[in-house]
Amino acid sequence: MALAVLDCAHFAAGECRSCTWLGRAYDDQVAAKEASARALVDAPGMRWLPPVTSPPAGFRNKAKMVVAGTAATPTLGILGPDGAGVDLRDCALHTPGIVAALPVLAELVRRADLTPYDVASASPVRQRGELKHLLVTESPDGELMVRLVVRSTAIEARVRKHLPWLRASLPAVRVVTLNVQPEHRAVLEGDREVVLTDDDTLPMRLGAVALHLRPRSFFQTNTPVATALYAEAAQWVAAIGPRRVVDLYCGVGGFALHLVAPGRRVSGIEISADAVASAERSRAEAGLPSAAVDFVAGDATAPEHAGLLAEADLVVVNPPRRGLGTDLARRLEETGAAHLLYSSCNPETLARDLADLVSYRPVRGRLFDMFPQTGHAEVLVLLERTAQRSE
The missing domain is CATH 3.40.50.150 (Vaccinia Virus protein VP39)
Structure with missing residues (x-):
């Protein structure tokens, strides 16, 4: 059947x-x-x-979420045909650990006042907002790597300020980074990575072998x-x-x-x-x-x-x-x-x-x-x- x-x-x-x-x-x-x-x-x-x-369902160990909406009410998911955010925090493909983490990360956006990037602002002088994507990976041990793809490092201090709250609210977090992607084009991530935690790798334990993932691995x-x-x-x-x-x-x-x-x-x-x-x-x-x-x-x-x-x-x-x-x-x-x-x-x-x-x-x-x-x-x-x- x-x-x-x-x-x-x-x-x-x-x-x-x-x-x-x-x-x-x-x-x-x-x-x-x-x-x-x-x-x-x-x-x-x-x-x-x-x-x-x-x-x-529940198999995908990495979430690639476009951040849209506002800092007060962000959406995490994709952009619809009209350019508005479609919130997919409950996507059935993601592992349960990622599904549980996404509302906490949305709250981080609100608390730290991380304004989502406005894709409609095409020219450099009109570009508005900083946060483009949230990339979240879960290991077999339930640990998380969280990467915030940003236009610049302007929000670094605010993210650092709220890291203690994030780690208390989401103890599974092992690695947090800012990935800097300044260009106005459909590129998921940039070449520069700013690691905000002591750990910079996420161990993926597969039987007797543990593979260490760095942010861009x-x-x-x-x-x-x-x-x-x-x-x-x-x-x-x-x-x-x-x-x-x-x-x-x-x-x-x-x-x-x-x-x-x-x-x-x-x-x-x-x-x-x-x-x-x-x-x-x-x-x-x-x-x-x-x-x-x-x-x-x-x-x-x-x-x-x-x-x-x-x-x-x-x-x-x-x-x-x-x-x-x-x-x-x-x-x-x-x-x-x-x-x-x-x-x-x-x-x-x-x-x-x-x-x-x-x-x-x-x-x-x-x-x-x-x-x-x-x-x-x-x-x-x-x-x-x-x-x-x-x-």
């Missing part, structure tokens, strides 16, 4: 259409995603494991499914037994740290220096030596990493939605790696990349429903080399 459709008053009223598949029963959503992934990626002899499902939005994804990858890699692993796009070390094993060396490459610092901290806390797993800050597609790739028995790739692209696929073709482990949030670009990886064939795949109520999904695919590289 199909699971019931998730009820959402905001969707029914036409206020929010972010969950494009909300009108479909959850098990039908999963079946449709798997069918689409198989149609794009399937190959002769490939084995598909049953999909990893998610709770259909990427992490999967669905913690239970991300935990299953890393565990599955570790099982597949254990069955292969590679001695040298290179993890491109390693982020804060999710795959790399889960793939450490006796007799194996793992290297992660990540363009964000902050993410590399987080990965190194997680490695140190886990008691792992750099000889077992090391991290390099740099562009995964840069030619200077050719030496690392040449050593690899297994290459892990977890690219952005745009995929690997022809140039990196060609470089992977030129390596001697016997296997590739590809984690994709976009099966369409995955299929395109597989067409470029002509020396490899997919042998195993599994869908991870990271994004219920939408058509998006994560797909993990193991590829094995079927042809030797040409010299």
Whole structure:
């Protein structure tokens, strides 16, 4: 029997259409995603494991809330077609901890008199208001990272003044920052982060591994499914037994740290220096030596990493939605790696990349429903080399 459709008053009223598949029963959503992934990626002899499902609600560990209205009566959610704020504090997708935190954060806006940014004031001389977004992340331990995206640091003193009240009212808060985004354009966050608390990372404990998230670090939005994804990858890699692993796009070390094993060396490459610092901290806390797993800050597609790739028995790739692209696929073709482990949030670009990886064939795949109520999904695919590289 199909699971019931998730009820959402905001969707029914036409206020929010972010969950494009909300009108479909959850098990039908999963079946449709798997069918689409198989149609794009399937190959002769490939084995598909049953999909990893998610709770259909209460799974999203990060809230990205536009702040609108006034300081006295703010809305936290999205902007409607008329530019007015639509309050989504009760969004059913967010974890219970985030849902409980949002009213307290709305009260912080009121107490500290944090005027929401007016998106209608386009020119610099007319720009009004300071607070653009509230970004809230919850860890598996129930701790929170709260980021206030602001036009400038003009409100920093007011936020600092009310931090004791916030921490007393919301004890789960571990990290609070101001992210400065001065430009008048549709950009979620800026390059400058002002940390207001002693702690500057949020530990995400996934089994035996704790990944430290800094404010601008990427992490999967669905913690239970991300935990299953890393565990599955570790099982597949254990069955292969590679001695040298290179993890491109390693982020804060999710795959790399889960793939450490006796007799194996793992290297992660990540363009964000902050993410590399987080990965190194997680490695140190886990008691792992750099000889077992090391991290390099740099562009995964840069030619200077050719030496690392040449050593690899297994290459892990977890690219952005745009995929690997022809140039990196060609470089992977030129390596001697016997296997590739590809984690994709976009099966369409995955299929395109597989067409470029002509020396490899997919042998195993599994869908991870990271994004219920939408058509998006994560797909993990193991590829094995079927042809030797040409010299």
